[in-house]
Amino acid sequence: MKISGAEIIIESLKQEKIECMFGYPGGVVIPIFHHLFDAPFKFILSRHEQGAVHAADGYARASGKVGVVLATSGPGATNLVTGIATAYMDSIPLVVFTGQVSREMIGNDAFQEVDITGITRPITKHNYLVQDIQDLARIIKEAFHIASTGRPGPVVIDVPVDISKSMYKFSYPDTVSIRGYKPVTSGHPIQIERACKLIESAERPVVYAGGGVVISNASDELREFIRKTGIPITTTLLGLGIYPETDPLSLEMLGMHGTYYANHAVNQSDLLIAIGARFDDRVTGKISEFIPEAKVIHIDIDPASVSKNVMVDVPIVGDCKQVLSEINKVIRPPKIDRWLETVAGLKRDNPLTYEMSERGDIKPQYVVEQIYKQTGGDAIICTEVGQNQMWAAQFYKYTRPRTFISSGGLGTMGYGLPAAIGAQLAVPGKRVFDIAGDGSIQMNIQELIVATQHRLPIIIAILNNGFLGMVRQWQQLFFDRRYSHTCLAFAPDFEKLAVAYGAVGITVKKLEEVIPAIDRALSITDRPIIIDFHVSKEENVYPMVPAGKSIKETIMRELA
Amino acid sequence: MSQHVISVKVENKSGVLARVAGLFSARGYNIDSLTVSTTELEDISIMTIVVKGDDRVLEQVKKQLNKLIDVIKVSDHIGATSIQRELALVKVSAVPSKRSEIFQLVEIFRAEIADISAKTMTLGVKGSPEKVDNFIELLRPYGIKELLRTGRISLSNQ
Numbered sequence: 001m002k003i004s005g006a007e008i009i010i011e012s013l014k015q016e017k018i019e020c021m022f023g024y025p026g027g028v029v030i031p032i033f034h035h036l037f038d039a040p041f042k043f044i045l046s047r048h049e050q051g052a053v054h055a056a057d058g059y060a061r062a063s064g065k066v067g068v069v070l071a072t073s074g075p076g077a078t079n080l081v082t083g084i085a086t087a088y089m090d091s092i093p094l095v096v097f098t099g100q101v102s103r104e105m106i107g108n109d110a111f112q113e114v115d116i117t118g119i120t121r122p123i124t125k126h127n128y129l130v131q132d133i134q135d136l137a138r139i140i141k142e143a144f145h146i147a148s149t150g151r152p153g154p155v156v157i158d159v160p161v162d163i164s165k166s167m168y169k170f171s172y173p174d175t176v177s178i179r180g181y182k183p184v185t186s187g188h189p190i191q192i193e194r195a196c197k198l199i200e201s202a203e204r205p206v207v208y209a210g211g212g213v214v215i216s217n218a219s220d221e222l223r224e225f226i227r228k229t230g231i232p233i234t235t236t237l238l239g240l241g242i243y244p245e246t247d248p249l250s251l252e253m254l255g256m257h258g259t260y261y262a263n264h265a266v267n268q269s270d271l272l273i274a275i276g277a278r279f280d281d282r283v284t285g286k287i288s289e290f291i292p293e294a295k296v297i298h299i300d301i302d303p304a305s306v307s308k309n310v311m312v313d314v315p316i317v318g319d320c321k322q323v324l325s326e327i328n329k330v331i332r333p334p335k336i337d338r339w340l341e342t343v344a345g346l347k348r349d350n351p352l353t354y355e356m357s358e359r360g361d362i363k364p365q366y367v368v369e370q371i372y373k374q375t376g377g378d379a380i381i382c383t384e385v386g387q388n389q390m391w392a393a394q395f396y397k398y399t400r401p402r403t404f405i406s407s408g409g410l411g412t413m414g415y416g417l418p419a420a421i422g423a424q425l426a427v428p429g430k431r432v433f434d435i436a437g438d439g440s441i442q443m444n445i446q447e448l449i450v451a452t453q454h455r456l457p458i459i460i461a462i463l464n465n466g467f468l469g470m471v472r473q474w475q476q477l478f479f480d481r482r483y484s485h486t487c488l489a490f491a492p493d494f495e496k497l498a499v500a501y502g503a504v505g506i507t508v509k510k511l512e513e514v515i516p517a518i519d520r521a522l523s524i525t526d527r528p529i530i531i532d533f534h535v536s537k538e539e540n541v542y543p544m545v546p547a548g549k550s551i552k553e554t555i556m557r558e559l560a
Numbered sequence: 561m562s563q564h565v566i567s568v569k570v571e572n573k574s575g576v577l578a579r580v581a582g583l584f585s586a587r588g589y590n591i592d593s594l595t596v597s598t599t600e601l602e603d604i605s606i607m608t609i610v611v612k613g614d615d616r617v618l619e620q621v622k623k624q625l626n627k628l629i630d631v632i633k634v635s636d637h638i639g640a641t642s643i644q645r646e647l648a649l650v651k652v653s654a655v656p657s658k659r660s661e662i663f664q665l666v667e668i669f670r671a672e673i674a675d676i677s678a679k680t681m682t683l684g685v686k687g688s689p690e691k692v693d694n695f696i697e698l699l700r701p702y703g704i705k706e707l708l709r710t711g712r713i714s715l716s717n718q
Binding site for chain 1: 568571574575578579584586604619620623624626627628629631632
């Protein structure tokens, strides 16, 4: 029996057992939407295609499953670009369907035509333009495989409308065979042996672990490794939660706004064990002074990440989970008691801190701390990008993977709200926050209605300082306090805006209102809540290692 | 900056060349020469790319090439371990009084006279890139009107 291309897409998605799809209709995808109407999985209608792709990304990060998106050709497709790039930078598995004009019109500047495979080539793991309906089911199978294996990433499938309408017999392949794509998952035994020797003889080792540990679900293996070796551990922004930050061996986050003790421990180390992390410039600062005395072991599934920024002594290409379990079988602890004392001293003497305001202003860090306390650390925290993101990373203590969801590599403002929608759909039983700034929340505020529609009790905590705070901070510190176009003096009334969207709006202007507002928000379970916290206007994120500088130049607090 | 001859075995389908070329252009690298054609297997093509660049950056480019789904194998052919050939067509001024000198060069280089007109000769030469370079240099004094090279192909002899 022959079915249409549109039906083949729906049947393939059923075979992939997807739970939900995010998207927005348009001319050339009407045939697909025609069959989506009675599909057995949920379809979440965004209010802008960027919202759909970020929501799919948030869903993927919270669930570990592939996020699926559908948008139309032309502007529908180009509106996805920022979201696809966001997922690509953070290695998030997405399968993104775009409609395309019919095959005979391609290249003719047809209405709503863009070359989306061309546009997304450098920001996808792979992409396809379907040119023959015979290939459609195989392409979908391959796309899910490519998106979710190896180093994951987004895959775009561009489907011309005549393919959606033409008829073909459906058969979904059981297996995938791509001769140019065979990711290595198990580490080389000799490399693992060399790594173990280095670890056992190290005097000042530090583990530096990142998003790769989240992706490979290797948090348990990582914890076992730390338990067996007693080595202190710092994580990247995307690694928050893979090791409990409440544990004495945790040095929390490193990097530009990392803790003093994480950065200094790494800097003084004689062995850095990098696991699923890629030596981003926001982590290393001035690369020549990053780890002057350390040998480096690097466990990563992506060979192109190894020795990219920092030369590695023992590369282990493989899946973090598999490699760590191999190491855990044989590793013996190094003798590092003196080092642990040094590290404990660094931690004790240089805590992450901020000063409460004498005038009673609400400090943004205080708000984040209270969110941590009132939720018992059991929430999923999504963030926007900028100061809000850094304070959310610093002052909430993450103890489980997939509980901190943020655009790390691309740094996409407007990510947090749609990502929170995706995360809440993936994990209905948890409270989901979007810690936001007054700038970034306005970038995808239209998605709020989606949360209302699906009765998602997302709590949007706006740290409202009337500024594009991170850029203002740089202007203050490095550009003579010329606050060029970073003051958001004109802003909407967020409480009224919440009400207009069918959400609950709460405005908080006094310190003593912070905790009751969070508690009230937590008591609401059938609609989204915006809490507009009016916080100190010119609070800065510290510590700060200025871009491209070494940790010796770290700014610890406000200069008088 | 050193010269690299990168041989990329790829799936013979549309879009692959753009993916491969994109990795070079994204880093601001100009490809000096590029040849693409099918191999003994018609669903596989080989691209031979000649490019100058920093060794470390090109190491990274090669790893990125390997990551492309449509790329099957990447190898860097360094002079001694591969056979490299190129073809050039040269249209050179050749007034009758100079023709015998040019004939001699054609003879020595085992080149071919592809066309001849009242004032010009068009010569074809094939061989190693060095041989082609030498031939062109020796023709230069006569006045080269037009010059085309195919870009090199390179076969590993390992």
